[in-house]
Amino acid sequence: xxxxxxxxxxxxxxxxxxxxxxxxxxxxxxxxxxxxxxxxxxxxxxxxxxxxxxxxxxxxxxxxxxxxxxxxxx
Amino acid sequence: xxxxxxxxxxxxxxxxxxxxxxxxxxxxxxxxxxxxxxxxxxxxxxxxxxxxxxxxxxxxxxxxxxxxxxxxxxxxxxxxxxxxxxxxxxxxxxxxxxxxxxxxxxxxxxxxxxxxxxxxxxxxxxxxxxxxxxxxxxxxxxxxxxxxxxxxxxxxxxxxxxxxxxxxxxxxxxxxxxxxxxxxxxxxxxxxxxxxxxxxxxxxxxxxxxxxxxxxxxxxxxxxxxxxxx
Numbered sequence: 001x002x003x004x005x006x007x008x009x010x011x012x013x014x015x016x017x018x019x020x021x022x023x024x025x026x027x028x029x030x031x032x033x034x035x036x037x038x039x040x041x042x043x044x045x046x047x048x049x050x051x052x053x054x055x056x057x058x059x060x061x062x063x064x065x066x067x068x069x070x071x072x073x074x
Numbered sequence: 075x076x077x078x079x080x081x082x083x084x085x086x087x088x089x090x091x092x093x094x095x096x097x098x099x100x101x102x103x104x105x106x107x108x109x110x111x112x113x114x115x116x117x118x119x120x121x122x123x124x125x126x127x128x129x130x131x132x133x134x135x136x137x138x139x140x141x142x143x144x145x146x147x148x149x150x151x152x153x154x155x156x157x158x159x160x161x162x163x164x165x166x167x168x169x170x171x172x173x174x175x176x177x178x179x180x181x182x183x184x185x186x187x188x189x190x191x192x193x194x195x196x197x198x199x200x201x202x203x204x205x206x207x208x209x210x211x212x213x214x215x216x217x218x219x220x221x222x223x224x225x226x227x228x229x230x231x232x233x234x235x236x237x238x239x240x241x242x243x244x245x246x247x248x249x250x251x252x253x254x255x256x257x258x259x260x261x262x263x264x265x266x267x268x269x270x271x272x273x274x275x276x277x278x279x280x281x282x283x284x285x286x287x288x289x290x291x292x293x294x295x296x297x298x299x300x301x302x303x304x
Contacts, residue, residue: 008288008297009225010249017293044244051302052240066299068288071222072248073255074105074197 001061044070108260110195182208223253229286
């Protein structure tokens, strides 16, 4: 199946803004993170099709995954 | 000092009635660093009558790159006192209360006694979540903003929304610890915060309730995301 992965803020550094990824059926968000070398604890927010989910969320063909690091400075 | 024409250029953007509402408003800014300094500056210039500045930190050399209240002459001074001095020279009609302490949950009811709007300009994820809880218990709307490197987030949380909890409820530190904070990022995010805050103060609808704006100053992209119930 194909999912669209969108990265934001510092996650874009050395990676990409948006890419299509080919994944096995029933893959979790975790399978998107691993090849990107992003640990689950580095993710502040994960949206799948605009809904807040965690790294165990099972993906479907055509999903859009958006990943955000914690931005906490003032 | 009353200066004739001080608010002349606010006209059309704000009605006379709205300008009066600002003059009788009391606003707290929690955190008086990069974001909080610019927020205080803009609120004083636009004519908010009463500001409560809360920060337990003193100015240091590393603040000079971005904190508008920091100068070579006031290193070592309490941030809130430096802010008060600067704001007094900008608009002496504004009452500025300074609290030289870190914000804590039990201080909320006293510090926010007269406050009708709070700005979250903190630099700790867990304190942000606590501040939202306090504001909601007291029925006070909150404008939150955060920065790291070229990036920022800003939104509005009204009692019952818990937007800050959803955005900042996981983890201890943000990526700002490695990415720093250059001069332009706090200025942009502070201005966006004040624009939303002024709407709340004059009774207009904010644009970013149950949402946040993701700001990327490298690509100059501003993306809006909704904060759902899950």
